[in-house]
Every structure is written in structure tokens, then in C-alpha cells.
Amino acid sequence: MEDPTLYNPNNITQLSNLTTSYLADILLNKGNNATRNGFGCGPASLILPLANISMLILDIEDNSDEHNTNLTVSVDPTQLNPGISHLRDMARGLFPYPLNESGVGDIVNWWADNTENHPVETTQFLSAVVNMCGGEYCRSGQITVGNPDIVGIGMIVAIAVLLCLTIAFSLLSFGPLVDIVARAPYTSRKKRFSLRVSCIGTVDELFSAVFVFALAVMVSTLVFRYKTDTRFDALMANALSQLCSTTVVMLAAVYWCHNKQRPHATGSVLLMAILTIALYTTHAGVANMRASAAEMACGIGKGRVSLVRGDPFDMKKFNFIPVGFGSWFLALIGAVFHHPWLNKYRPTKNKKKIWRVLWKTAESFPSVFGLIGLAVYMAYFFNTWQMMKGSYGKTFSQNVREWGFGQYLAVFTWLPPLLTFSHLYISGMEKAIERRLPHGWIVVQTPGEVDYRGDGGGDDQGESTLAGSRSSRSRVREVDSLAMSQAHELGNLLQTSPKATKATTQETVYPIPSPMPGAMTSPVYYFPDHPSQPPTPYTQGGVHDTRHTREGQRFTPRAHNNGGGNGFNVSHVEENTGYPPTPINAPGHHGPQR
Known part of the structure; x- marks a missing residue:
């Protein structure tokens, strides 16, 4: 076909032989890359907006070379509605001014004539646009690719926070590291506000938040994959689901280790x-x-992850999903070894060392293989994400920067665990836990030893450590309101005495004078643990006061609750002691010094 511009260089749309097949020849002319990539693809891609490409029926032609797969277009060109401005820009782009002085009306009439009278040539032109102008078309902003709730900036931030929290807290269940921390000198760590104790107190709430987040992602993936025609979104959602499942397994090991x-x-x-x-x-x-029409037009193949035509990356070259699933499975096996049911069979020191080493190795699986699984899925996710960005350009970037409704929910999911961690770190474990209890419950101190799941952690592996001390452990119990009221009144009464120090609700500490040479001794007892138990010589923990001299000295009688209600009675006291009289037949009894 002769160049139509030689006959009428001023108005190409008036040429009788200027059909869309001539435009197709320009785009399919592989020997003239400057023509195809210079002024051909850009204007030609303007006539295929999203509303039009969704009408196209694209079929993959059989070709041994997967990267050179051609697409055929089967559509009635008369159904296309490219718009007047798009037609004008296309015509003037292919034959720019002053070569083309055709008016807008001339161009519209020319396009209508070709679509009505030359449908085959118009279809060839559309096929040439799809096959030869994929890069320009995908970057033109005419299509929408990428679900913001999957690849948006909000989801990326939420996943980044999830990874940081999972990696930080998973180190708490790593056996060798826990042993090193447990054997460290106590003076080298904070007593109440230590970072480790704050992390342990946050594990419960963090595990619940991660589980809810992962459950929502996985259920959405199962539903979304069968309702979307976008292959890329289905693949990315699947990668996020596998990643979230790995974080749940890693944090489950931490939860069972410390709760x-x-x-x-x-x-x-x-x-x-x-x-x-x-x-x-x-x-x-x-x-x-099967990929969507937009994905196929932009170069996606049937068995490929890459959306860039001719890109050497192939899903078959590295099996991301099998490797990630294998790492997840090994992490799950290791997490089971932290379960309290299986922990009952934990090898003790009297067992062979090889069994203890194997057990500790298995306990390390959630941290080691969990991190490997996270690395594999993150590489799979971000590699595909970068290829999407390179393939779709600003179209994909605009969708990534959009904040959707679900993205705000995903980001704020991690706010409660972070606030809990801050509260524990600032207030300490005892105050933070006690403030979260309902009315009528308190935290009391009982003897115990801090359990760091190390060699010196004690036999009670299931007890959670609520205090950063090796000499005490906090427990929660329900208290009687009447007893608490009596104890409170008793504490107020004792605080008004000039000879008594500040009293607690559990015990009253009396000042014990320094011993003097030659002084007689009298039994001194701590205030009883229960209001119905008055002090007697047989109370455990009694000591002797040596202040009382032979000349004698006055003592002020002490008041105690005899369990008879809210009042306080003054009992008969032993002379010069301020305590109830000692029975005559008591071992070691002595009379008062005169």
C-alpha cells in the first residue's frame, strides 16, 4: 500500500484508502522501532480505556516461546466508544500537525467509516495495539491494577509492624538466648521496668491481635480468589496469608513458653x-x-509471576511457596514443643545430654525456620510488587498510595498491644496487671522464683512471672470485702500510733529496739495473717525483745482485731510486754521481771 500522505499531505482523513490496517502496519513494523515506540504506541493506546478493554476477548496463541506469546482480539469494533478526544489525539499523534490538518469531525467520521465498513482491518489494528503497545498502554493510566487493600501503603505498613513485633517477640522463645538471659547477673537488669518483663506481659494480647488479623486475611483470601478475575491480586493475597500464618505459629511458641x-x-x-x-x-x-484482560494485555502469561513481557523471572525457577510452606511446617513442629502438655516430658538434668540438646534444638525451630519462612514470603511479595510497579508504572503507584477503609483498620490493629507494652514498661508488671483486674480482686506476693525457662527456672513451667524479682511472685486472688474493710481500718489505726511504722493490709511491722546488755527477754510476734488469729507464743516467726531492763519499763498495750466485727478490743496484756499473757505451762515460760 502506498503512503497516503503523498497524495494528500494536509488532510489524511479524506483519503479513500486510509484504513486502520495502515495504522496496524505501522505498529507491527518490527524493523522500525523508532516509529513503533516513538509516536505510534502512545497515541494508539489512547483508544483503549478500561471500559473498552473489558469488552475484548483475548486469546493466547499457541507459541513455543512463552515470552513472545501473541494475543488475538475478537470484538465487534462498532461496540467500541473511544471518545472524540481520544480519536483526535490518536490521529494527530500518528500523523502530527502540520501533516494532519483534519478536524475533529473529520476524524470521527473516518473512525466510524472504518469500524462499519472495514471491521477486519480495525480488529487487526486493535490486536496490534494490544500486542505491540503493552508497555505504553499499561503505563498510560487507562487501567486500574492492584487492590489497595492488598498492596496499598496501609497494608504495607501493617505488615511491616507485624514483622517487627513477631521477630522481636519470637526471640523470647529462642532457647539458647533465654538461657543466657536467665544466667545473667540480676544486678545487670532492671528490677521492675525491664524490657523483657514488659514483653512477656504483652504476649497474650499480641497473640490475640495477630490471630484475629491473620484469620481475617486468610478467610478473605479464600473468598477473594474465587471472586476476582485479577490473577495478580489473588497471588499477592495468598502470599500475605501464608506470611500471617507463619507469624501466628512463631508467636504461639512465645505464648506457650511464658503463659x-x-x-x-x-x-x-x-x-x-x-x-x-x-x-x-x-x-x-x-x-x-486465567489472567484478566488488562493483565494479559500487559504481558502476563499463564504460568508466570512476572507481568513484564520478556522478563527472565519465572515462577518455576524458584519455588517460593513450597519452600515457605516447608519452613512454616517445621516452625509449627517446634512450637508444639513449647506447649504445656508436651513440656511435661521435657528432659531433666538427670537425662542424657543429647536429649536435652535435641529438645532445645526443636524449641528453636519457631525462631529459626519461622524467620526463614518470613524471608521467603517477603521476597515473593516484594519481588512481584516491584515487577508490578515496573510494568504498570504510575497506574500501579497511584493505587499503592491510596488509603482505603480496610487499610486504616489493619494499621490500628497493633495499637492495643503497643499501648499495653508501654503501660507495663512505665508502671511495672504488678501495678499494670492489678489495674486491669475487676473490683474485688488484688495481686498479692507469694514466695517463688522467677521462671525464665532456663536451667534455673524451677519446676513450675506453667506459672507466669509477673514480678521482675527472683524472691517473689505475684498471684491474683479474690478477697472478701468485709475482711478488706477491717484490714483497712486496722491499718489506719496503726498508722496513727507513734510507735508503729506504716502498715500494709497483710502485716504490721513494729519497731524492734536494739538489744541492751543484761536485759530480760520477752516474746515479740508479728501481727497475725488473719484477723481471727490473735498473737500467741506459738505463732511462727516470734523473736525476743531484749530492751526490758531489771528496773522495768512501761509499754503501751497494742490493739488487735479479735475477729468480732469491725471494732477493736484491748485484750489483757502481759506486764511490761504489751502482748497477751503467756500460759504458765508454756515451754520456756518466765514471769515478768520485777
Whole structure:
């Protein structure tokens, strides 16, 4: 066909032989790259906005070279409605001014004539646009690719926070590291506001938040993959689901390591395992699902992750999903070794060293293989994300920068655990836990030893440590309101005495004078632990006061609650002692010194 511009260089739309097949020849002329990439693809891609490409029926032609797959377009060109401005820009772009002085009306009439009278040539032109102008078309902003709730900036931030929290807290369950911390000198760590104790107190709430987040992502993935025609979004959602499942397993090991067993933790991990296996077994169907029309026009193939035509990256070159699933499974096996039910069979020191080493190695699986699984899924996610950005350009970047409704929810999911951690770090474990209890419950101190799950952690592996001290452990108990009222009144009474120090609700400490040479001794007892138990010589913990000299000295009688109600009675006291008289037949009895 002769160059139509030679006959009428001023108005090309008036030429009788200027059909769309001539434009197709320009785009398909592979020997003239400057023509195809210079002024051909850009203007030609303008006539295929999203509303039009969704009408196209694209079929992949059989070709041994996967990277050179051609697409055919089967559509009635008369159904296309490119718009007047797009037609004008296309015509003047292919034959720029002053070569083309055709008016807008001339261009519209020319396009209508070709679509009505030359449908075959117009279809060839559209096929040439799809096959030869994929890069320009995908970067033109005419299509929408990428679900913001999956690849948006909000979801990226939420996943980044999730990874940081998971990695930080998973180190708490790493056996060798815990042993090093447990053997460290106590003076080298903070007593109440230590970072480790704050982390342990936050594990419960963090595990619940991660489980809810992962459950929402996985259920949404299972539903979304069968309702979307965008293959890329289905693949990315599947990667996020596998990543979230790995974080649940890693934090489950931390939870079982430092918290009492609760049924919801075991049930949560079991549900995650079932969903993860279901996602993995059905991943092949997602990887081979038919791409959308926009994805196929931009170069996606049937078995490829890359959306850039000719890109050497291929899903078959590295099996991200099998490697990640294997790492997840090993992390799950290691997490089971932290479960309180299995921890009963933990090898003790009288067992062979090889069994203790193997046990500690298995306990390290959640941290080691969990981190490997996270690295694999993150590489899979961000590699595909970068290829999408390179393929779709500003179209994909605009969607990534959009903040959707679900993205705000995803980011603020991590706010409660962070606030809990801050409260524990600032106020201390005892105050923070006690303030979260309902009315009528208190935290009391009982003898014990801090359990760091090391060699010196004690036998009670299931007891959670609420105080940063090796000599005490906090427990929660319910108290009687009447007894608390009596104890409070007693404490106020004793605080008004000039000879008594500040009293607590559990015990009253009396001043014990320094011993003097040659002084007679009298029994002195701590205030009883229960209001109905008056002091007697047989009370455990009694000591002797040596202040009383032979000349004698006056003592002020002490008041104690005899369990008879809210009042306080003054009992008969032994002379010069201020305590009830000692029975005559008591061992070691002595009369008062005169």
C-alpha cells in the first residue's frame, strides 16, 4: 500500500484508502522501532480505556516461546466508544500537525467509516495495539491494577509492624538466648521496668491481635480468589496469608513458653494450620488461573509471576511457596514443643545430654525456620510488587498510595498491644496487671522464683512471672470485702500510733529496739495473717525483745482485731510486754521481771 500522505499531505482523513490496517502496519513494523515506540504506541493506546478493554476477548496463541506469546482480539469494533478526544489525539499523534490538518469531525467520521465498513482491518489494528503497545498502554493510566487493600501503603505498613513485633517477640522463645538471659547477673537488669518483663506481659494480647488479623486475611483470601478475575491480586493475597500464618505459629511458641495454657490458644493454632494447608493445596489453581484482560494485555502469561513481557523471572525457577510452606511446617513442629502438655516430658538434668540438646534444638525451630519462612514470603511479595510497579508504572503507584477503609483498620490493629507494652514498661508488671483486674480482686506476693525457662527456672513451667524479682511472685486472688474493710481500718489505726511504722493490709511491722546488755527477754510476734488469729507464743516467726531492763519499763498495750466485727478490743496484756499473757505451762515460760 502506498503512503497516503503523498497524495494528500494536509488532510489524511479524506483519503479513500486510509484504513486502520495502515495504522496496524505501522505498529507491527518490527524493523522500525523508532516509529513503533516513538509516536505510534502512545497515541494508539489512547483508544483503549478500561471500559473498552473489558469488552475484548483475548486469546493466547499457541507459541513455543512463552515470552513472545501473541494475543488475538475478537470484538465487534462498532461496540467500541473511544471518545472524540481520544480519536483526535490518536490521529494527530500518528500523523502530527502540520501533516494532519483534519478536524475533529473529520476524524470521527473516518473512525466510524472504518469500524462499519472495514471491521477486519480495525480488529487487526486493535490486536496490534494490544500486542505491540503493552508497555505504553499499561503505563498510560487507562487501567486500574492492584487492590489497595492488598498492596496499598496501609497494608504495607501493617505488615511491616507485624514483622517487627513477631521477630522481636519470637526471640523470647529462642532457647539458647533465654538461657543466657536467665544466667545473667540480676544486678545487670532492671528490677521492675525491664524490657523483657514488659514483653512477656504483652504476649497474650499480641497473640490475640495477630490471630484475629491473620484469620481475617486468610478467610478473605479464600473468598477473594474465587471472586476476582485479577490473577495478580489473588497471588499477592495468598502470599500475605501464608506470611500471617507463619507469624501466628512463631508467636504461639512465645505464648506457650511464658503463659498458662488456655484452650483458645491451641484452638487458634489448629484453625490456622487447617487454613494454611487448605491454601497451600489450592495454590496451584491460583497460579494457573486465567489472567484478566488488562493483565494479559500487559504481558502476563499463564504460568508466570512476572507481568513484564520478556522478563527472565519465572515462577518455576524458584519455588517460593513450597519452600515457605516447608519452613512454616517445621516452625509449627517446634512450637508444639513449647506447649504445656508436651513440656511435661521435657528432659531433666538427670537425662542424657543429647536429649536435652535435641529438645532445645526443636524449641528453636519457631525462631529459626519461622524467620526463614518470613524471608521467603517477603521476597515473593516484594519481588512481584516491584515487577508490578515496573510494568504498570504510575497506574500501579497511584493505587499503592491510596488509603482505603480496610487499610486504616489493619494499621490500628497493633495499637492495643503497643499501648499495653508501654503501660507495663512505665508502671511495672504488678501495678499494670492489678489495674486491669475487676473490683474485688488484688495481686498479692507469694514466695517463688522467677521462671525464665532456663536451667534455673524451677519446676513450675506453667506459672507466669509477673514480678521482675527472683524472691517473689505475684498471684491474683479474690478477697472478701468485709475482711478488706477491717484490714483497712486496722491499718489506719496503726498508722496513727507513734510507735508503729506504716502498715500494709497483710502485716504490721513494729519497731524492734536494739538489744541492751543484761536485759530480760520477752516474746515479740508479728501481727497475725488473719484477723481471727490473735498473737500467741506459738505463732511462727516470734523473736525476743531484749530492751526490758531489771528496773522495768512501761509499754503501751497494742490493739488487735479479735475477729468480732469491725471494732477493736484491748485484750489483757502481759506486764511490761504489751502482748497477751503467756500460759504458765508454756515451754520456756518466765514471769515478768520485777
